[in-house]
Amino acid sequence: xxxxxxxxxxxxxxxxxxxxxxxxxxxxxxxxxxxxxxxxxxxxxxxxxxxxxxxxxxxxxxxxxxxxxxxxxxxxxxxxxxxxxxxxxxxxxxxxxxxxxxxxxxxxxxxxxxxxxxxxxxxxxxxxxxxxxxxxxxxxxxxxxxxxxxxxxxxxxxxxxxxxxxxxxxxxxxxxxxxxxxxxxxxxxxxxxxxxxxxxxxxxxxxxxxxxxxxxxxxxxxxxxxxxxxxxxxxxxxxxxxxxxxxxxxxxxxxxxxxxxxxxxxxxxxxxxxxxxxxxxxxxxxxxxxxxxxxxxxxxxxxxxxxxxxxxxxxxxxxxxxxxxxxxxxxxxxxxxxxxxxxxxxxxxxxxxxxxxxxxxxxxxxxxxxxxxxxxxxxxxxxxxxxxxxxxxxxxxxxxxxxxxxx
Ligand code: PMP
Numbered sequence: 001x002x003x004x005x006x007x008x009x010x011x012x013x014x015x016x017x018x019x020x021x022x023x024x025x026x027x028x029x030x031x032x033x034x035x036x037x038x039x040x041x042x043x044x045x046x047x048x049x050x051x052x053x054x055x056x057x058x059x060x061x062x063x064x065x066x067x068x069x070x071x072x073x074x075x076x077x078x079x080x081x082x083x084x085x086x087x088x089x090x091x092x093x094x095x096x097x098x099x100x101x102x103x104x105x106x107x108x109x110x111x112x113x114x115x116x117x118x119x120x121x122x123x124x125x126x127x128x129x130x131x132x133x134x135x136x137x138x139x140x141x142x143x144x145x146x147x148x149x150x151x152x153x154x155x156x157x158x159x160x161x162x163x164x165x166x167x168x169x170x171x172x173x174x175x176x177x178x179x180x181x182x183x184x185x186x187x188x189x190x191x192x193x194x195x196x197x198x199x200x201x202x203x204x205x206x207x208x209x210x211x212x213x214x215x216x217x218x219x220x221x222x223x224x225x226x227x228x229x230x231x232x233x234x235x236x237x238x239x240x241x242x243x244x245x246x247x248x249x250x251x252x253x254x255x256x257x258x259x260x261x262x263x264x265x266x267x268x269x270x271x272x273x274x275x276x277x278x279x280x281x282x283x284x285x286x287x288x289x290x291x292x293x294x295x296x297x298x299x300x301x302x303x304x305x306x307x308x309x310x311x312x313x314x315x316x317x318x319x320x321x322x323x324x325x326x327x328x329x330x331x332x333x334x335x336x337x338x339x340x341x342x343x344x345x346x347x348x349x350x351x352x353x354x355x356x357x358x359x360x361x362x363x364x365x366x367x368x369x370x371x372x373x374x375x376x377x378x379x380x381x382x383x384x385x386x387x388x389x390x391x392x393x394x395x396x397x398x399x400x401x402x403x404x405x406x407x
Contacts, residue, residue: 014121014143015140015141015142015143016141019141020137020140027040027364027366028040028041030359030364031364033362035362036362036363036364037362037363037364037388037392037393037395037396037399038363038364038384038387038388039318039363039364039365039382039383039384039385039387039388039393039396039400040364040365040366040384041384041386041387042185042251042339042340042384042386043255043384043386043387044250044251044254044255044307044339044386044387045307045310045314045386045387045389046387047389048306048307048310049254050253050254050299050303053294053297053299053300053302053303054253054254054257054290054294056293056297056299057290057291057293057294057297057299058286058290058293060293060297061286061289061290061292061293062286062289064293065289068285068289069285069286069289070285070286071285072281072282072285073282073283073285073288074282075273075276075277075281075282076102076103076269076273076276077101077102077103077261077282077283077288078103078285078288078289078292079098080292081103081259081288081289081291081292081295082098082099082101082102082103082261083098084291084292084295084296085098085101085103085247085261085295086098086100086101087295088247088295089101089230089245089247089263092217092218092227092228092231093227093228093231094228094230094231094245094263095234096263100263100266100269101261101262101263102261102262102263102264102269102272102273102276103259103260103261103283103288104260104261104262104276104283105258105259105260105279105280105283105284106248106250106255106258106259106260107213107215107246107247107248107250107260107261107262108134108138108260109260109276109279109280109283110246110260110261110262110272111135111138111178111211111213111246112138112279113262113272113275113276113279114176114211114244114262114264114268114272115138115139115142115144116142116275117268117271117272117274117275118175118176118209118268119139119142119143119144119175119176120143121142121143121144122143122144122145123143123144123145123175124144124145124147124168124172124173124174124175125139125144125145125146125147125174125175125176125177125178126147126148126149126161126174126176126177126178126208127139127146127147127148127149127177127178127179127373128148128149128151128155128156128177128178128179128180128184129148129149129150129151129371129372129373129374130151130186130187130342130368130371130372130380131148131178131180131186131371131372131373132180132184132185132186132213132371133370133371135178135213136371136373139178145172146373147164147168147172147174148372148373148374149161149164149177149179150164151184151187151189152189153187153189153333154189154190154191154192154195155179155181155184155187155189155190155191155192155195156179156181156191156195156199158195158198158199158202159198161199161202162202165202165206174206174208175208175209176208176209176210176211176244177203177208177209177210177211178211178213179191179199179210179211179212179213180212180213180214180215180216181196181199181212181214181228181229182214182216182217182226182228182337182338183216183217183219183220183335183336183337183338183339183340184216184338184340185215185216185338185339185340185382186340186342186366186368186370186371186382187333187340187342188333188335188337188338188340188341188342189333189335189342190226190335190336190337191226192226193226193227193232196226196227196229196232197232197236199229200229200232200233200236200239200242200243201236201239203239203242203243204236204237204238204239204241204242207242208242209242209243209244209268210229210242210243210244211244211246212228212229212230212243212244212245212246213246214228214245214246214247214248215246215247215248215250215251215252216251216337216338216339217337218252218304218308219251219252219307219308219311219337219338219339220308220336220337221308221309221311221312221315221336221337222312222336222337223336223337228245229243229245230243230245230263240265241265242265243265244262244263244264244265244268245262245263245264246260246261246262247260247261247262247263248260248261249291251339252300252303252304252307253291253294253300253303257287257290257291258283258284258287259283259287259288259291308337311337311338311339311385311386313390314385314386314388314389314390314393315334315335315341315385317385317390317391317393317394318341318383318385318388318393318396318397319332319334319341321393321394321396321397321398322341322343322383322397322400324397325397325398325400325401326397326400326401326404328346329345329346329347329349329401329404329405330343330344330345330346330400330404331343331344331346332344332383339384339385339386340382340383340384340385341382341383341384341385342368342380342381342382342383343380343381343382343383344377344379344380344381345379345380345381345404346379348379349379349404349407350367350378350379351365351367351368351369351378351379351380351381352367352369352378353407354381354403354404354407355367355381357402357403357404357406357407358399358400358403360403361399361400361402361403362399363396363399363400363403365381365382365383365384365400366381366382366384367380367381368380368381368382370382
């Protein structure tokens with residue numbers, strides 16, 4: 001291609017004229033550096049994958065029905081996987097059947113499909129802040145008018161949200177609200193039951209689609225389980241009509257499978273399936289069949305118990321080490337599950353600046369600015385305890401303290 005042809009020569013659609021790549025993905029060039037201890041990625045630990053169990057599921061899937069694995073499949077998903085996922089949803093307290101489940105290529109695709117069906121440029125959407133960056137990015141690319149919703153240590157402050165909605169001009173009536181109510185990315189926060197009830201009532205009263213993104217909900221290692229919004233919607237008249245639920249096997253089995261799913265009200269689900277027809281026709285059948293065999297074999301439950309135990313130990317190790325090495329430099333939350341610790345540097349320090357020193361010390365995290373829609377709090381940061389083992393977490397916290405001392 002001629003180097004004379006500049007970006008501006010092409011007739012890009014408005015959101016792609018000056019696109020910003022994912023701020024987190026930009027950091028990944030450092031992750032592979034020898035000796036690097038990364039608290040940055042929201043990746044499951046590579047040493048916790050059930051390699052043998054998945055190999056067996058892949059083998060069983062292929063041997064039992066090679067044609068199902070090799071041929072195109074239904075856009076809405078393989079019927080038997082939909083059935084297995086409906087059973088998984090029942091275990092989460094959600095009453096649904098196979099036909100209610102749409103399989104997607106990761107839950108990220110589900111969100112993208114939902115935005116295609118609901119959001120036109122200029123439409124108002126609500127998103128908790130701080131928020132999962134790829135959700136912010138998807139909303140930006142959809143051309144949405146993004147309104148950030150305040151959160152505290154327990155997630156969305158529903159009273160503040162109601163007041164915020166009252167103050168919005170009628171022309172900006174929001175179409176949807178995106179939230180990760182259980183073990184949020186990045187804050188690790190879990191919305192308490194009473195706030196969930198209030199949020200459901202608000203969604204029904206104001207006719208706002210409540211997007212419940214739930215990839216981490218099963219990774220609880222302490223405290224009492226809180227049901228998903230979708231499960232609680234049963235007891236709130238009309239609420240099932242306003243909740244769209246996204247599940248994923250990425251954090252509880254393996255992201256490489258790219259298996260996510262959506263449970264949505266039928267009119268929304270039907271349109272998402274039409275959108276998916278033009279997106280990828282169907283999620284990779286080999287992957288779907290493997291996932292189905294894995295879920296049905298019983299290996300999944302064993303694996304889940306084992307990773308939850310490992311994440312509990314890793315989270316403990318990180319929190320203890322932070323308290324030990326940097327007791328006055330950093331304040332942090334203690335999550336009851338998931339993969340993330342949300343922290344704040346004391347003394348008004350900028351996490352982006354500290355990251356530069358940290359990378360020199362071979363330790364990484366994600367500065368909080370990546371998770372904000374508008375005015376970021378530069379002293380915040382996200383630490384993921386999923387990847388480093390306990391000894392590594394300890395060493396990582398020691399290096400982080402060195403970087404803080406240098407700053
Ligand atoms: N939602 C949240 C909150 C996430 O953290 C992630 C992965 N980082 C996803 C969705 C995407 O998951 P999937 O791999 O299923 O597309």
